[in-house]
Amino acid sequence: MSFTTRQHFEIKNVIISAGTHGNEMSGIEAVAQWQNNPSPLHEALPSAHIGLTLANKPAVKARVRYVDEDLNRQFSQAKLNMSVAENAPNEVKIAHDFNAEFGPKGQSKTDFCIDIHNTTSNMGPTLIVLENDEFNQQLARFVKSVMPHSVILVEDYQAFADFGYLCTVATKGVMVEVGPQLQGALRASVYQQTVDMSLAILRFIELYNTQTIPNLGPVQAYRFGLEVAYPTNSQKQKTAMIHPNLDGKDFAPLLPQQPCFIDFTGKDLLWEGNASYPHFIGEAAYDHLNIAFATADKCLF
Incomplete structure (x- = not known):
């Protein structure tokens, strides 16, 4: 077909x-x-x-x-x-x-x-x-x-x-x-x-x-990249949360060295990847899978 x-x-x-x-x-x-x-x-x-x-x-x-x-x-x-x-x-x-x-x-x-x-x-x-x-x-x-x-x-x-x-x-x-x-x-x-x-x-x-x-x-679109996990310790317990600067900012650019997580002592953890467009940020249904967000690249479609 x-x-x-x-x-x-x-x-x-x-x-x-x-x-x-x-x-x-x-x-x-x-x-x-x-x-x-x-x-x-x-x-x-x-x-x-x-x-x-x-x-x-x-x-x-x-x-x-x-x-x-x-x-x-x-x-x-x-x-x-x-x-x-x-x-x-x-x-x-x-x-x-x-x-x-x-x-x-x-x-x-x-x-x-x-x-x-x-x-x-x-x-x-x-x-x-x-x-x-x-x-x-x-x-x-x-x-x-x-x-x-x-x-x-x-x-x-x-x-x-x-x-x-x-x-x-x-x-x-x-x-x-x-x-x-x-x-x-x-x-x-x-x-x-x-x-x-x-x-x-x-x-x-x-x-x-x-x-x-x-x-x-063509219109602006976003192409799925990869899933990003929450930081964890050796017991697979979360050691950080979504950073307030990222929370709720789906499809906004996340640039290298910008904070993406914050640990339980208040320390910022910086994004070490390439510029990306996170989505499904903090999705509740993915929490048990330890998925913090997914990345995407901007594209024309």
């Missing part, structure tokens, strides 16, 4: 998924509202069927990120090819069921997936794209044109099919990531940005299907 102007593939089946993490409330509430009144979805994208789903219902019910394991890491082809034991983790079973209903990955009945997430980090409305191709470039440019304050984050360090993300069950997929919002809470501004970005994506798909995409030039 090609998404280029040389061989146009019309997108006929779209799913909007929320509750992949059961305590990220904007998408969960948006899906509930759209289930009650789907007209905004159909007005944005009349040429395709749009399905709505809560991916991890047990986690949503319990208002936890996941029950046993992170669902958004279960969709690699290798994991989906494994047999599922009766005592398998909750999210392993859900991933296989989701793949059977909306996939199967690699030969999917779903043309496009929007998977909605929240972050506790100050990332604003961020569109995460996983491929550097014409379709995703045009999508990013359109979203940026209608939401100038939005952020484009490019994670293309491996092939789309190699990711374990839920949205890769579809032929094409993206993640909507909006923050800051506390886990289990709902902020009006974050909710509205989530809705706005999701509808903008649907509007783009309609333009794509009707081959009426406006001619837009």
Whole structure:
């Protein structure tokens, strides 16, 4: 299937998924509202069927990120090819069921997936794209044109099919990531940005299907670099926190020798890498993994 102007593939089946993490409330509430009144979805994208789903219902019910394991890491082809034991983790079973209903990955009945997430980090409305191709470039440019304050984050360090993300069950997929919002809470501004970005994506798909995409030039984006761990001691205990000068400054430049951590005695720890653009700064869901933030390089996309 090609998404280029040389061989146009019309997108006929779209799913909007929320509750992949059961305590990220904007998408969960948006899906509930759209289930009650789907007209905004159909007005944005009349040429395709749009399905709505809560991916991890047990986690949503319990208002936890996941029950046993992170669902958004279960969709690699290798994991989906494994047999599922009766005592398998909750999210392993859900991933296989989701793949059977909306996939199967690699030969999917779903043309496009929007998977909605929240972050506790100050990332604003961020569109995460996983491929550097014409379709995703045009999508990013359109979203940026209608939401100038939005952020484009490019994670293309491996092939789309190699990711374990839920949205890769579809032929094409993206993640909507909006923050800051506390886990289990709902902020009006974050909710509205989530809705706005999701509808903008649907509007783009309609333009794509009707081959009426406006001619837009490259936009500023950020390409994922690496994850940065908190400093720890020999007992793997944290020895420092996010520095106040960095906290809440997602996608602002972090320059060499600027403070990025502060230890428990008040000593600044300086950034020893190249100039970068941190994001997911202090994300609560990554704390147990000892991830302090991720880096990115600025690029045109």
